[in-house]
Amino acid sequence: MTPEEKKQRRLRNLALLSLLLLAVGGTFAFQAFNQRAINDRIRENSVGGRTHDYYNRDTENKDVFVENFGDVEIMVRIRLSEFMEIQRGGTTGFEPLVPGTTRDDVDSWTIMRPAANDLNTRTGASAAFNRYSRLTFGWERAGQDAPWFMPTFNHDNTDLMTAAAGHARDWIAGGGATDAITDGATHPGDGTDAYWSSGDDFDNSGGTWPGETVTNDAAQNLQQDRAPMTIDQWYVLPAADKTGNFWVIDDRTGWAYWTNTLQSGQATSYLIDATEMSAASGNIPGQYYYGIHVDSQLISSDQSEEFLDGGDHHPRFPLLLQAITTQDDGNPGAFVNSEPSEFNFSAMTPGRVFTMAGVQYLYLENMGSGNHMIIQNNRIINAAPVEQDVIFSVWYDNLSPEVQGMVQPVANTFVTGNVADGDVDWGSAYRWLPTNLATFSESAADVTQVDTSGTPRAFSLSLADIARLSGANLAFPTEWSRRTPDPLGGAVGMGTNAWILRTQGETSSLTWVVGSGGQLHGLSSQTSTDLALRPAIIINQAP
Numbered sequence: 001m002t003p004e005e006k007k008q009r010r011l012r013n014l015a016l017l018s019l020l021l022l023a024v025g026g027t028f029a030f031q032a033f034n035q036r037a038i039n040d041r042i043r044e045n046s047v048g049g050r051t052h053d054y055y056n057r058d059t060e061n062k063d064v065f066v067e068n069f070g071d072v073e074i075m076v077r078i079r080l081s082e083f084m085e086i087q088r089g090g091t092t093g094f095e096p097l098v099p100g101t102t103r104d105d106v107d108s109w110t111i112m113r114p115a116a117n118d119l120n121t122r123t124g125a126s127a128a129f130n131r132y133s134r135l136t137f138g139w140e141r142a143g144q145d146a147p148w149f150m151p152t153f154n155h156d157n158t159d160l161m162t163a164a165a166g167h168a169r170d171w172i173a174g175g176g177a178t179d180a181i182t183d184g185a186t187h188p189g190d191g192t193d194a195y196w197s198s199g200d201d202f203d204n205s206g207g208t209w210p211g212e213t214v215t216n217d218a219a220q221n222l223q224q225d226r227a228p229m230t231i232d233q234w235y236v237l238p239a240a241d242k243t244g245n246f247w248v249i250d251d252r253t254g255w256a257y258w259t260n261t262l263q264s265g266q267a268t269s270y271l272i273d274a275t276e277m278s279a280a281s282g283n284i285p286g287q288y289y290y291g292i293h294v295d296s297q298l299i300s301s302d303q304s305e306e307f308l309d310g311g312d313h314h315p316r317f318p319l320l321l322q323a324i325t326t327q328d329d330g331n332p333g334a335f336v337n338s339e340p341s342e343f344n345f346s347a348m349t350p351g352r353v354f355t356m357a358g359v360q361y362l363y364l365e366n367m368g369s370g371n372h373m374i375i376q377n378n379r380i381i382n383a384a385p386v387e388q389d390v391i392f393s394v395w396y397d398n399l400s401p402e403v404q405g406m407v408q409p410v411a412n413t414f415v416t417g418n419v420a421d422g423d424v425d426w427g428s429a430y431r432w433l434p435t436n437l438a439t440f441s442e443s444a445a446d447v448t449q450v451d452t453s454g455t456p457r458a459f460s461l462s463l464a465d466i467a468r469l470s471g472a473n474l475a476f477p478t479e480w481s482r483r484t485p486d487p488l489g490g491a492v493g494m495g496t497n498a499w500i501l502r503t504q505g506e507t508s509s510l511t512w513v514v515g516s517g518g519q520l521h522g523l524s525s526q527t528s529t530d531l532a533l534r535p536a537i538i539i540n541q542a543p
Helices: 003-008 124-129 231-235 301-308 317-325 385-397 441-445 463-468
Strands: 018-020 034-038 041-045 049-056 061-068 074-088 118-122 133-137 163-166 201-203 215-217 247-249 255-258 272-277 286-300 353-356 359-368 371-376 380-383 499-504 510-514 520-525 531-533 536-540
Touching: 049 074, 049 286, 061 074, 061 286, 074 124, 074 133, 074 301, 118 124, 118 133, 231 247, 231 317, 255 317, 286 301, 301 317, 317 353, 380 385, 385 499, 385 531, 441 463, 463 499, 463 520, 499 520
Parallel strands: 049 163, 499 531
Antiparallel strands: 018 286, 034 041, 049 061, 061 272, 074 255, 074 286, 133 272, 201 215, 247 255, 353 359, 359 371, 371 536, 380 531, 499 510, 510 520
16 A cells, blocks of 8 residues: 555544533544555445444433444544533622633633542542542443444534434534533433443434434444553553553543554443532532533544644553554564564564563664664663663673574664754754754764674664654654653653663764653763663564
8 A cells, every 4th residue: 555545544633522411522524535446346445433422411321432433443532621610609600610711612621630540530630520520430230231322323424523412412513502501412312321222223214313314223332341440550451451442541631542443333332431410519509510521533543643642641651552553463462572483573563562572672664684673662761871882781681592693783883973952953843853964974874774794782773763763654753752651650751761862962972862752852961870771673584
């Protein structure tokens, strides 16, 4: 498939909205089709998904999930934000629970961010809602199979509406109203728990609801493999359990990710099963307004790097994304510790994470002739640039004999040249890629390759290496992808989180690093001991 064909099958990353109590809904627009000619046949794969929001304010039931009505697998994430304002007795106006938020501006609402190890406790500004409302995550009933839903009639992949039932309100159909009264339902049902069951159908021949005028049979949601959890809780799961039919929430951004690709005809299990107001809300002397906004994004799995853009993701989020997207290339899962003989490196794509003989790596590139460049995915912290030869030697000696037997020789010494930080042009993307690297001839020529006159060993990437490996469909498609998982779970920034490149700065006393946010900096001291190393190697696997 050519790059242009891949581009044409991309699902646009558009937001969808929905509200609770005033439930708003939106849907994700799909604007690309994939046509493949096979002999005398032309197949057109439709792509599309729809967020379902079933809500009933009387029972406080709220079911939020995503259906794939297209032919192409998709990836799914959902984010919740909340708003509450109170008008106490004797006052003339409402006061927002969280300062700076307003009812009519849903973008100002407070993103639901759970505690790192407790999904049921909100933190930060979101903690203000702990007192007044309780969210029930996931769906589980003892001895019961997964719930049933009515598939969407709306197969228009350019339509932004959600399937909003009961008191749920689609953002478009409800005109964006936030008055808790305006109707914006776009889907049959009253929003109560277990409204649909096996054998049910609905005749939409009269065009009651948006979409096709046909009769649909009820379908079943996927059974959740485990309850929704935070990304820290996910990280400690056994490797074999890290993907499946369940939700994982990044507590830094609030995005909840379905940890599997969603196949054609499937519907996720519930992210939310109920939203209940607490006794404290019933004791408010006056009136209050409370709403939940549901923002959903769906993309094709081959565009997963789009989920890396924007936001202060959890340091381990790239690992979660890798776990979801690297299940179908024939190689062991990203977290499954496997022997070298179990891998087919030629089937890997740049940026793929894998675990070989006890070390987790990031696949960088296929160099041809059976050679593949890989780099340790985590950092060796508290290291100085001047110490890297010694540290790399120890690291290499600790590799398994099978891995060492695959390592190819590189030059014994590299001519790195000098690149003054202040002399680099960055174009429109600040410290992402140097646009004038070619003017530094020695540094531009310092590209790592197999050198039979050298030694099999580990090395740091050069500035030229990081530049040519960064970009769309490469090992580092975004700034975020150049950051590494923090082994201690802390924030990713400078200090111990900046990893060292071998290219020297303006003088030999300075070095270039990949620093905060994956940006490039050339002012770190060669003797600084609060930096980190990422050893890379070139391995060979005969065809």
